[in-house]
Amino acid sequence: MSEAALNLSEVSFSYSKRQVLDGVSFTLEPGEFCVLLGVNGAGKTTLFSLITRLFVSRGGSISISGHDLKKHSRKALSQLGVVFQQPTLDLDLSLIQNLHYHCALQGMNPSKISDRLQLAMGEIGLADRETERVRALSGGQRRRVELVRALLHQPRLLLADEPTVGLDIHSRQAILKQVRRRCHEDGIGVLWATHLVDEVEPQDQLIILHGGKVLARGSAEEIMQQTGTDSVKQAFNYLTRSETS
Amino acid sequence: MKVAQYYRCMWGIFVREALRFIHQRERFLGALVRPLVWLFIFAAGFRSVLGVSIIPPYETYILYEEYIVPGLAAMILLFSGMQSSLSMVYDREMGSMRMLMVSPFPRWYLLLCKLSAGTLVAIAQVYLFLGIAWFWDVQPPLIGYVLAFPALLLSGLMLGALGLLLSSAIKQLENFAGVMNFVIFPMFFASSALYPLWRIKDSSLYLYEICRFNPFTHAVELIRFSLYGQIGWGAFFAVVGSLLLFLAGALYGYDPARGLMSRKQGGG
Numbered sequence: 001m002s003e004a005a006l007n008l009s010e011v012s013f014s015y016s017k018r019q020v021l022d023g024v025s026f027t028l029e030p031g032e033f034c035v036l037l038g039v040n041g042a043g044k045t046t047l048f049s050l051i052t053r054l055f056v057s058r059g060g061s062i063s064i065s066g067h068d069l070k071k072h073s074r075k076a077l078s079q080l081g082v083v084f085q086q087p088t089l090d091l092d093l094s095l096i097q098n099l100h101y102h103c104a105l106q107g108m109n110p111s112k113i114s115d116r117l118q119l120a121m122g123e124i125g126l127a128d129r130e131t132e133r134v135r136a137l138s139g140g141q142r143r144r145v146e147l148v149r150a151l152l153h154q155p156r157l158l159l160a161d162e163p164t165v166g167l168d169i170h171s172r173q174a175i176l177k178q179v180r181r182r183c184h185e186d187g188i189g190v191l192w193a194t195h196l197v198d199e200v201e202p203q204d205q206l207i208i209l210h211g212g213k214v215l216a217r218g219s220a221e222e223i224m225q226q227t228g229t230d231s232v233k234q235a236f237n238y239l240t241r242s243e244t245s
Numbered sequence: 246m247k248v249a250q251y252y253r254c255m256w257g258i259f260v261r262e263a264l265r266f267i268h269q270r271e272r273f274l275g276a277l278v279r280p281l282v283w284l285f286i287f288a289a290g291f292r293s294v295l296g297v298s299i300i301p302p303y304e305t306y307i308l309y310e311e312y313i314v315p316g317l318a319a320m321i322l323l324f325s326g327m328q329s330s331l332s333m334v335y336d337r338e339m340g341s342m343r344m345l346m347v348s349p350f351p352r353w354y355l356l357l358c359k360l361s362a363g364t365l366v367a368i369a370q371v372y373l374f375l376g377i378a379w380f381w382d383v384q385p386p387l388i389g390y391v392l393a394f395p396a397l398l399l400s401g402l403m404l405g406a407l408g409l410l411l412s413s414a415i416k417q418l419e420n421f422a423g424v425m426n427f428v429i430f431p432m433f434f435a436s437s438a439l440y441p442l443w444r445i446k447d448s449s450l451y452l453y454e455i456c457r458f459n460p461f462t463h464a465v466e467l468i469r470f471s472l473y474g475q476i477g478w479g480a481f482f483a484v485v486g487s488l489l490l491f492l493a494g495a496l497y498g499y500d501p502a503r504g505l506m507s508r509k510q511g512g513g
Contacts, residue, residue: 052347078349088344092268093261104257105348105355107250133268 003066005030005157005189006051011060013046020046021212023060028205030156031187033180035200035220037236038209044193045085047209048161051191052082065156078106081150081188085161089134089142089149096121096130099149106153120148123178140171147175151182158183158190164199172199197233206232208239215239254350255358262362276325276370277377280317284378288313300441302473314383315469316438318371318393322401323461325367327429330408333359334415346499353496360409360492364401371397389472396471399484400464406491407460413498436462437469460487 006028013021021043028034038044049055051062053073062069067076089098099120103113121127124144126137134142143163150158160179164172176199183190192199200206200220208216208223216223216239220232229235266273292309299306333342345355375383375390411428433439435456442462446453456462463483470477 052343054343054346074349074351077347080347082343082347084343086343090261090265093264097261097264101257101261102344104253104260105345105350107247107254107350110253 002030004028004063005032005065006191007061007063008051009061011047011050011057011062013043013050013055013057013059019212021050021057024209024212024214025060026207026214026217028157028189028191030189031183032205033183033190033192034205034207036191036193036207036209037195037197037200037232038193039195039240042195042209043212044209045161048082048084048159048193051159052080053077078153079156081153081155081158083143083146083150083158083160083163085163085165087142087146089146091135092133094131094133095126095137095145098134098145099152102149102152108153116152120152124148138171140167140174143167143171143175144178147178151186151188154186156188158188159193160190161193162195163192164194164196197231197236200232208236210240251350251354254348254355255361258345258355258358259362259365262359262366266366272328273370276321276367277374279324280321280374281377283313283317283320284310284381284383300443302470302475302477308382310378310381311383312441313439314375314378315472316436316465318374318397318468319400319404319436319438319461319465320433321371321374322364322367322397322404322464323429323433325363325370326401326404326406326408327411327425328408329359329363329405330412331425333409333412352499356409356496356499360402360405364398364405367401367405368394368397385472386474388474392471392474393468396467399481399488400467403460403464403484403488403491406488406495409495410491410498413495432459432461435459436465438462438465460484463487 004027009025011021011024012019024047036044036047046055050057051064053069056070064076065079067079069076090101093101096117099117100113121130124141126141126145129137134145137145147163158179164175167175179190179192182188202221204220206216206218206220206223207214216226224230224232224235227235227238229238288310345359346352348355435452436459437456438461442453442456445456460483463480466477467480467484470480
């Protein structure tokens with residue numbers, strides 16, 4: 001049996017005295033598309049900062065593809081691809097230069113780089129614009145570049161922190177479709193943080209995070225059944241209201 | 246991780262820094278215009294006012310232009326080091342710093358690569374400046390240009406490490422302007438870049454001690470002596486000591502477990 005793409009056990013974190021995450025535990029299997037749903041301030045970005053080791057949790061443990069993040073951080077991070085909430089492309093560099101920079105940061109073998117870059121350019125559909133500066137690309141195109149870039153080194157886990165925020169409906173749909181396909185075809189575990197309920201499909205795995213705690217974990221259909229609601233939006237409102245009251 | 250992978254990572258960071266510099270023409274011009282204004286205008290105007298007596302490493306009377314060139318070379322490194330740290334604060338706010346930090350290579354290695362890459366870009370600017378100064382009749386011995394390289398490298402790393410330390414401690418981009426005023430200008434003016442320390446000693450003993458304590462003074466003197474084929478050992482040890490101190494502070498600041506990064510960011 002293959003290792004879980006991501007495993008969190010009793011992860012807690014606080015900024016000074018403010019508790020942001022409280023005993024968060026869940027497992028994400030390879031090939032699983034899991035939506036992390038929560039309002040702004042629920043703790044999603046902090047959780048991502050802990051998984052990417054930008055911060056270190058005071059309590060609990062995190063492992064990526066079976067590698068403990070504290071004990072074997074290099075092995076764990078090498079299995080991780082990330083699309084951050086803020087754009088991380090260098091606007092003054094060309095598209096291809098940005099991708100080469102990522103390959104270097106992953107220490108990728110030069111013999112593999114050209115093939116993968118060629119595939120990546122085809123996937124983004126921007127092969128004819130590879131030498132243009134990223135500044136010239138639209139918001140949706142930049143996001144697609146970031147997504148493909150995060151998967152260039154073939155990680156076992158993809159983290160996407162609200163990557164569709166600010167994009168039009170068509171760009172959002174195109175990006176979601178692209179990620180779901182790669183998740184299914186390549187067996188990548190995907191943790192997709194969002195506050196947009198319309199991005200959740202009934203068969204998706206769903207984690208509802210609220211006030212730093214996991215309120216529900218299961219498929220969207222199961223959670224709707226458990227809460228006796230007809231939509232993810234209703235289920236989310238039901239769970240977060242009862243938690244608040 | 247194999248040695249070849251470390252090399253690829255370092256090369257990638259170096260190429261990125263070089264490309265960024267080439268693409269940002271305003272930054273390139275700004276970096277060059279600043280010391281040239283000091284050399285062409287300030288030095289010409291103050292040549293008659295600020296006479297310089299014979300002091301090591303010079304063996305004869307020199308023009309004021311010749312005296313300030315090492316200080317202006319160090320100024321390029323100082324501005325570059327601070328600009329690099331400014332870009333790190335910007336990158337952190339904008340997100341691209343995260344790209345670097347989530348690489349599987351050790352964080353100290355990534356920061357050292359970034360620091361070294363920034364320093365090499367700054368040294369290229371210094372050599373361009375020295376080339377222009379050569380046509381302005383500031384002509385140290387040719388061997389001096391070779392010997393100056395390690396001095397420029399050490400000084401650049403030291404000032405870059407200071408910038409790195411500051412960037413780890415600064416919360417927001419807006420706070421950076423204040424820090425620049427409190428760091429760049431006092432460091433530059435309270436040093437031997439524009440006037441020899443004995444002149445400052447004549448005016449104020451207190452200020453003289455501050456200048457002697459200033460690591461930038463030692464960077465200037467290290468570059469000055471090396472340009473004339475000599476090693477200023479006192480300056481060398483002061484620069485190396487400051488480099489190690491600033492570097493240790495910066496690595497602490499960027500350490501996710503102990504550092505300052507996590508204490509100052511709000512959570513989403």
